[in-house]
Amino acid sequence: MGTVNIDVAYVAHLARLKVTQEEVEAFGGQLDGVLRHIEALTRLDLAGIEPTAHAAPIHNVFRADQPRPSIPPSEALSNAPLAANDLFITPKIVE
Amino acid sequence: MNLALEPISTLRARLRGREICPRDILAAIRERVEELNLALNAYVHHDWDAAMAEADRADLSLPLGGIPVAIKDVISVRGQPCTCGSRILQGHVALYDATVIGNLRRSGAIPVGRLNMDEFAMGSSNENSFYGPCRNPWDTSRAPGGSSGGSAAAVAAGLAVAALGSDTGGSIRQPAAFCGCVGLKPTYGRVSRYGLVAFASSLDQIGPLTRTVEDAAIVLGAISGHDPADCTSVDTGVPDFAASLGGGVRGLRFGVPKEYFIPGMDPAVERAVRAAIDHLAHEGAEIVEISLPHTEHAIASYYIIAPAEASSNLARFDGVRYGHRAKDATDVIDCYAKTRQQGFGKEVKRRILLGTYVLSSGYYDAYYLRAQKVRTLMRRDFERAFETCDAILTPTAPSPAFKLGEKLDDPISMYLGDVFTIAVNMAGICGISLPCGFTGGAGARLPIGLQIIGKPFDEATILRVAHHYEQTTPWHRERPPL
Amino acid sequence: MSPMKTDYEPVIGLEVHCQVRTRSKMFCGCRTQFGEAPNALTCPVCLGHPGVLPVPNREAIVRTIQTGLLLSCDIDEFCKFDRKNYFYPDMPKNYQISQYDMPLCRGGGVTLDRFSFPKDAQDSPCAAARKRVRLTRIHLEEDVAKSTHFETTSGIDFNRAGTPLMEIVTEADIASPEEAFAFLTALRLMLVQAGVSDADMEKGQLRCDCNVSVRPRGQRAFGTKCEIKNMNSISGVRRALAYEIERQIEVLGAGGRITQETRRWDDGIGQTSTMRSKEEVHDYRYFPDPDLMPIKTSDGLLDEARTRLIELPIDRADRYTRAFEVTEYDASVLASDLDMALYFERASSGASNPKGIANYLLNDLLSALTSSGKVIADCPVRPEALRDLVSLIDGGKINSKQAKEVFKEMFETGAAPADIVKSRGLEQVSDTGAIEALARQAIDAHPGPAQDFLDGKASALNFLTGQVMKLSKGKANPKLASDIIERLLRSR
């Protein structure tokens, strides 16, 4: 069983989580441990087995194209950390 | 008589007989909360005035008319905080009612308070809460289990008549076992998830925690049913669960999976569960040994699927539309990263990282897809088992409640504690945990849980079995020494 | 030394995002409306609040399948929704519900007809080639919110978030800015005619990303491509591509290298510029959305989409040229407007001269509509009346000058042409006896021109015919009059 050595900094960036160097090391060790435990799965022979994404085999669950009332902007914005002129305000988005 | 400790059927009869009014029940609960919550930390929020006002309007002719039901802090109730035990949702006030809350209200119940939990339902000890750990009423130095620790502790200690919890890998059943109450995880699709803040969407299910099996049946009946707002909700009839109790166990056949009695499990747990099996045999049930061969892969596949889904579900907590936002950010990307760094606790970060990793480029097939295939095998295990039995008997957890702090920095040993509950979520079937004994010897007496696993949408059978067991054993009459 | 443009050829692929025409959003009941106050069309679902769940809009799925059938795509029996995970403030959940490996439509294509090309390129050989641009796929996804940028902050309006979008992806089959223009024009026309999208570019209902590279002519391998993001006008796409192709050729010709990057087009200054040079790693972590159930197209969806199929504009135009002998150009103009096409088909049903009807429609009727600010759907002249007018002309009952008068009154009053002719006494005199009397009168009054005609001066006949018309106060059938004059002169 090899070591996994997860690239914590890369994964943390994907997940938009700022991590300190100590966290990189601590999480790295713990996650490697978990992943080594999980490794057992990669040795199972799963040829011809269909994946199960949903417990119940149902399909075509839709709604009709029927508009329903929206909520007032004041309510939409009521939990916003920062809002102005009925807009949610964020630090400047640079493309 | 302390109203806070009575079962729903008794309260209902007295309410309808006009001996008491809904306010009296709330007052009794409030009194106990004021007395005991400081020690237990089961509630993280309550608004008694709002609850009293709602109680005054309650229609007592309805099945749960005037009965308060306490709510885990992960289920949306309009106008109330919904923080999922996380700093990132501090101050957030829910804009809408979850479907289960609407269902409860329609059956006359009064949603009360917000119950402590592991942050975003990730944990088995309730230690991963921004509000600090909830404590086990049987021994406050021990964990109540998790993630619905607050729900189990509140119900067991009489701080609630009944509570709603959520169960993704055992989060209702394991704390019920640790706290000595009844906890039921319904079949996936039985209860709407609309308004349940998602941890792992394909595994999550809301269910009741109660002091009696009958109460579990009554609350389950009230919250169940097809919901057009949840595509994973299944359009199947809801039987009268409470009415189907009392059928006994004679003629039923129970499977006992050999994989569920593992080396290293607590001998007191094994003894109690074996005794419970013998008891049911004595009551006329037939016991057969069965095999669930893929049990050994349950934890590995669960710890791929659940974090993967969680990493995506928790992406929305970014401080733009609601919740906490870091103050000192330089730009939007920095704002995200700092907000999430400050807002999430360790265990949540660990699982987000794990889930992000297993979905990241090049790993999907090796991890997520394989785990979904293992899920198919686990489902087949149960299908095969249910060809020869009506329900399956197992321990709920390999040990009784452990000490707070005991496993905090050892995630793997914490994860391994979910070994008996996870398979039920992975297969999407139903399970109930109820008290089947106590640890002996020196120290506190700690409850032990028996898990009864049922066929898809066959909650009626496991409730019937649990009810018969409960009625023919003394365990449900024990109260924590508070 | 500047490189020869003709030494290189461009390779272009497009990704078109097109708003599906629905009344409510893709996964919630909020209305899809343009121009509302900020955040007035939101709810917990499209704001991505904790605990909400999506429920797909069936109509959006049927319309996407309908589009796929229209563009000859394959529709698989099973499709699903996936989550595309990436963080962006205009995405409420920080993942987009989209489709990854099982989209609603695969393959298919769009044929470029000559008149979809820009006017100045319609006579080029490539416009005549009827090239088919292949599609890779069409999938359904949700739109993001709109952000506005201020000095140090940005503001977000979630009204548009969750609007259903079809993403139509082409193969790298497009070989010039003009072909890109033609593709988008033809595609847009089909989407609008089929009713699957209003495709209003000013409202951002049709947006386009262009992938473009150049390579030395004859080389098989693709060059390094650049992506021009978020174009919202068809002529802008043409200009941007033309600029970008020239830029890339210049770089390569000077011995430089193209760096793969995302660029933006500034239509004002007519240049593309770098938007993101260092590409952010795209690791979208797609996985099947566990909140949504699989789609089985054979279970009702495909059948419903089939009942809504229309004739493609290009096929309709071909049918008009074939069956009605109208010119290719006229046919394409007629087919480009469904109301006009249906008007034309009603007017020409049972008509002996559909070509004449097409002419009258495209000239007189269209200009009358334009100057009165009307559209063909509320045209006061019924198609049957137009057919009657044209047959009055063809049958020699009125001449073209009279026809114009009759048409004017038809357009103003909606009256039938025959009634107008009668009430105005416009009926042409085709009575040979009456015309012959007038013809004799004219010949007798003008012996000079009569002799000129017999001496071989053909124009003298026109003069004499004019005299007969004058004597008849314009009512004589001019053709008949001239025939009779000629006969009388020759029989002398």
Ligand SMILES: [Mg+2]
């Ligand atoms: Mg897209």
Ligand SMILES: [Zn+2]
């Ligand atoms: Zn909405």
